[in-house]
Amino acid sequence: MAGEKTEQPTPKKLRDARKKGQVLKSQDLTQAFTFLTAAGLLALMGIFDMAGTTASGWLTDRFNSRYLLFWYYALRGLALLFLPQSLMHHEQGSLSIFAVFYGLDWVATVPPTVRLATNAFGRENAGVVYGWIFTAHQVGASLAAVGAGSIRTYLGDYRTAFLISGCLCLVAASLFLISRKRVSVPHGVPRTVDETA
Secondary structure, X not given: OOOOOOXXXXXXXXXXXXXXXOOOOHHHHHHHHHHHHHHHHHHHHHHHHHHHHHHHHHHHOOOOHHHHHHHHHHHHHHHHHHHHHHHHOHHHOHHHHHHHHHHHHOOOOHHHHHHHHHHHHXXXXXXXXXXXXXXXXXXXXXXXXXXXXXXXXXXXXXXXXXXXXHXXXXXXXXXXXXXXXXXXXXXXXXXXXXXXO
């Protein structure tokens, strides 16, 4: 066949080709698999995020939002506490289990949070109030990212950051159970779920 090489390249030709970036290095292949695995896990998380958020909206129409938020934050905290273990044993599929579990819970907090904001501040103010909640969430997320990065820089891994985040989620979950403030719903606004229990 025309154009096919019939002899093996010499070590010098291989070195020159590597310098030009024409030959894949073994560390490049490992890194490519790592990126591919991470992209697959993120996609898996995204798929289950859609299912979890949709289910959360359905549940919010039927159950007390505070109890839903308790379960969402508690399960998220447990998932984050489990993450360091799953990173150590990722070849056994535990990262996929984490991705599914965390994906189901990723944005599931939005419907019950919107419901609580609407009940507390009225429908006419719900958009503005939730906008501020979302802004505070983004500020908190950026501080968490800086904090986790600092922990990684000083301690060499993210394990402590995952453990702190998991514990904070469990604290947040417990706050939904101990706070029992009665919300005032304006007259004429139908209430589908009793949020005062």
